[in-house]
């Protein structure tokens with residue numbers, strides 16, 4: 001039996017593949033309406049602003065700010081490293097545009113609301129998980 005924790009990976013579909021595999025090329029890709037330019041996340045078939053179906057993945061800057069977070073201290077599986085930070089980060093591209101993620105490369109006790117962070121990717125099998133780390137400096 002392995003001591004390495006195996007996380008449950010997302011199931012890739014035609015609607016979410018861009019999000020989970022954009023990191024392969026170093027991009028955080030979110031759906032954007034080609035009619036009204038509204039960003040749409042989590043992936044869905046229609047624009048949440050104008051109901052257009054003309055949604056296409058486009059890269060965002062990868063910058064964000066911690067909007068809220070919690071620290072998980074429970075090892076839910078064998079080999080899971082704790083504690084770690086689960087967060088909702090707000091993207092500057094549009095008010096209300098948020099991604100649920102982990103904050104990495106920082107002691108969970110040092111994470112705070114409003115902390116500037118940027119995306120980095122952790123590859124696991126055929127997905128590139130978007131994680132966020134504090135902006136250097």
Ligand SMILES: [Zn+2]
Pocket residue numbers: 033034035036037038047048049050051052
């Ligand atoms: Zn739209």
